[in-house]
Amino acid sequence: MTAALPPAKPRLRLATVWLMGCSGCHMAFLDLDEALVSLADRYDIVHSPVLSDRKVFPEGVDVCLVEGAVSSVDNLAMARRLRLRSRLVVALGDCAVTGNVTALRNQHPDGLAGVLQRCWGQAVPPADSPLPPLLERVLPLHAVIRVDLVLPGCPPEPGCIGRLLASLG
Amino acid sequence: MARTITIDPVTRLEGHARITLQVDDRGALVAARFHVTELRGFETFCEGRPFSEMPMLTARICGICPVSHQLCAARTGDKLLAVQPPATARGLRQLLNLAQICQSHALSFFYLSSADVLLGWTDDPDRRGIFGLIAADPELARAGIRLRQFGQGVIERLAGRRIHPSWVVPGGVRSALTPATRAWILEHLPEARRTAALALERFKALLDGRLQRDARRFGDLPSLFMALVAADGSWACSDGALRIVDSQGVIVADRLSEDAMPSMIDEAVEPWTYLRFPYLRARGRIDGHYRVGPLARLNVCSGIGTPWADREWREFRQRAGAPVVTSSFAYHHARLVEIVACLEGIARLVDDDSLCQGRVRARAALNANEAIGVSEAPRGTLFHHYVVDDDGLITRINLIIATGQNNRAMNLALEAVAREELPWPIGPGVELPAQLLNRLEAAIRCYDPCLSCSTHAAGAMALQVQLRGADGQVWADDRRP
Numbered sequence: 001m002t003a004a005l006p007p008a009k010p011r012l013r014l015a016t017v018w019l020m021g022c023s024g025c026h027m028a029f030l031d032l033d034e035a036l037v038s039l040a041d042r043y044d045i046v047h048s049p050v051l052s053d054r055k056v057f058p059e060g061v062d063v064c065l066v067e068g069a070v071s072s073v074d075n076l077a078m079a080r081r082l083r084l085r086s087r088l089v090v091a092l093g094d095c096a097v098t099g100n101v102t103a104l105r106n107q108h109p110d111g112l113a114g115v116l117q118r119c120w121g122q123a124v125p126p127a128d129s130p131l132p133p134l135l136e137r138v139l140p141l142h143a144v145i146r147v148d149l150v151l152p153g154c155p156p157e158p159g160c161i162g163r164l165l166a167s168l169g
Numbered sequence: 170m171a172r173t174i175t176i177d178p179v180t181r182l183e184g185h186a187r188i189t190l191q192v193d194d195r196g197a198l199v200a201a202r203f204h205v206t207e208l209r210g211f212e213t214f215c216e217g218r219p220f221s222e223m224p225m226l227t228a229r230i231c232g233i234c235p236v237s238h239q240l241c242a243a244r245t246g247d248k249l250l251a252v253q254p255p256a257t258a259r260g261l262r263q264l265l266n267l268a269q270i271c272q273s274h275a276l277s278f279f280y281l282s283s284a285d286v287l288l289g290w291t292d293d294p295d296r297r298g299i300f301g302l303i304a305a306d307p308e309l310a311r312a313g314i315r316l317r318q319f320g321q322g323v324i325e326r327l328a329g330r331r332i333h334p335s336w337v338v339p340g341g342v343r344s345a346l347t348p349a350t351r352a353w354i355l356e357h358l359p360e361a362r363r364t365a366a367l368a369l370e371r372f373k374a375l376l377d378g379r380l381q382r383d384a385r386r387f388g389d390l391p392s393l394f395m396a397l398v399a400a401d402g403s404w405a406c407s408d409g410a411l412r413i414v415d416s417q418g419v420i421v422a423d424r425l426s427e428d429a430m431p432s433m434i435d436e437a438v439e440p441w442t443y444l445r446f447p448y449l450r451a452r453g454r455i456d457g458h459y460r461v462g463p464l465a466r467l468n469v470c471s472g473i474g475t476p477w478a479d480r481e482w483r484e485f486r487q488r489a490g491a492p493v494v495t496s497s498f499a500y501h502h503a504r505l506v507e508i509v510a511c512l513e514g515i516a517r518l519v520d521d522d523s524l525c526q527g528r529v530r531a532r533a534a535l536n537a538n539e540a541i542g543v544s545e546a547p548r549g550t551l552f553h554h555y556v557v558d559d560d561g562l563i564t565r566i567n568l569i570i571a572t573g574q575n576n577r578a579m580n581l582a583l584e585a586v587a588r589e590e591l592p593w594p595i596g597p598g599v600e601l602p603a604q605l606l607n608r609l610e611a612a613i614r615c616y617d618p619c620l621s622c623s624t625h626a627a628g629a630m631a632l633q634v635q636l637r638g639a640d641g642q643v644w645a646d647d648r649r650p
């Protein structure tokens with residue numbers, strides 16, 4: 001991958017974010033295997049659930065790969081934050097692109113309360129619960145922020161992720 | 170005034186989580202809590218869909234161990250069809266499971282936990298994780314990447330793709346092992362074995378040195394342990410019966426069928442986490458908590474059954490100097506021993522010509538309306554329980570996932586580490602020790618929790634430690650950069 005890149009291209013700041021998905025899109029990214037090592041020749045990984053330990057999403061990100069749909073207030077805040085701080089936002093995989101399996105919970109006739117009641121035994125967390133509220137409906141990324149690029153697939157092929165990253169400048 | 174410490178997000182975990190420490194008026198720790206903050210609701214939307222779709226749909230619970238859900242869903246499907254898959258198919262499913270455990274453990278050890286286990290406790294976030302390992306020990310890092318790649322490669326060649334393949338079906342699998350795949354596995358096994366040997370050598374040297382104290386004491390706690398074992402009591406990851414031992418090593422239940430699960434296990438819910446707490450009904454909510462996963466499997470089995478893994482298993486137990494190993498930190502060592510078991514198991518299976526030929530799928534119509542399947546996932550025992558109508562549509566589903574079963578243990582391990590690291594009593598405005606965040610996260614990472622699975626949730630990881638007083642007020646809110 002590195003060999004194909006003109007040496008003059010500037011280094012880019014890459015972030016990856018995991019909203020509500022299964023982590024499969026991140027695993028597909030890790031399936032670049034040793035190409036990850038050469039990725040580091042070109043990209044600084046400044047935020048990633050699997051590749052970095054930085055807790056706060058930084059300013060001045062060039063490329064942000066986003067896995068997953070928007071399902072909670074936390075996801076929504078994160079989506080807005082990453083949009084403000086990133087030049088290019090990539091919806092990585094079907095959950096981010098369309099909602100996919102994550103959005104199947106929208107089908108419950110009683111909405112979120114029905115889902116919580118069934119899966120957790122309570123329809124709403126108590127008022128003093130530290131749990132961030134879930135959204136009534138799961139939304140694809142483009143429904144809440146502007147998305148620059150989409151890479152579909154459940155998950156996308158690792159080779160596609162690699163070629164995408166190699167082509168950005 | 171009491172207070173709470175929160176860590177949010179917890180990084181290098183598979184899922185969304187935060188940690189809080191709660192102290193009382195006198196500044197004493199009252200609770201350490203691991204909050205899982207997402208929920209996906211798989212149970213709701215699986216209901217109404219055909220059981221034959223479950224291997225594909227439940228795979229989407231988790232991209233790290235989709236194969237585990239597929240195997241468990243297919244096993245449950247076998248029982249709904251009332252068929253036993255042909256021997257070839259059973260061997261192939263086992264091969265797939267071993268490859269999956271190998272890749273998942275390599276991910277945990279080299280990508281997610283290398284900072285905790287290999288690099289020493291560092292405060293530089295850029296040095297924690299796989300790139301820190303690449304900088305510190307490129308040979309080991311590359312070998313680790315390639316070991317995960319080997320496991321993923323076996324899955325890809327056998328099942329068509331690495332993540333969410335559609336090869337395992339109720340009644341068996343879709344195709345036999347091809348000679349080309351077999352040759353590929355044989356060609357790559359020696360390197361995988363060398364990597365396992367190298368990792369064990371490095372890790373054991375640290376256990377004798379810098380990690381000596383952590384190895385014995387880090388998140389040490391008594392508990393029951395549960396896992397599948399083969400008919401002779403040896404390590405098994407599919408086709409076994411459940412065994413439970415206590416922290417003295419006494420077998421408290423043995424040869425249990427997964428069909429006993431509903432009468433044996435109940436699940437508690439707490440308002441501060443979406444992750445449920447399964448426990449053994451007979452012992453109650455507190456005493457009935459048990460651990461699953463690599464540590465549990467090595468504690469309950471009476472041997473592995475292959476030569477190198479058996480040697481490593483004996484040494485693993487001897488090092489603890491007790492009949493069972495109770496430190497949370499030992500999960501890391503257990504993962505390495507299991508990688509050896511997987512590699513030897515894979516070698517043994519591909520040696521067998523029968524995986525390349527014969528029937529791979531038994532076909533039948535629906536013959537039962539309820540079934541429970543079980544499988545050992547990388548993180549522990551996984552149960553799928555389906556009730557279906559006469560058209561095979563799911564009317565009721567329950568999934569009991571490895572990480573949920575370790576939920577109480579993770580909370581106790583946090584508490585143990587917090588007690589060691591925090592200066593007690595603690596008051597408002599206290600400086601939290603720099604080590605605290607790292608060590609609390611590391612306590613959770615021992616369990617390699619897969620939060621995608623456990624709430625059938627998902628998400629990015631977060632770590633913020635929040636210290637909260639008895640009145641709920643936040644005393645300190647510490648976020649790492």
Ligand code: SF4
Nearest residue numbers: 021022024094095154
């Ligand atoms: S698109 Fe598929 S692989 Fe990616 S997070 Fe969603 S379910 Fe998982």
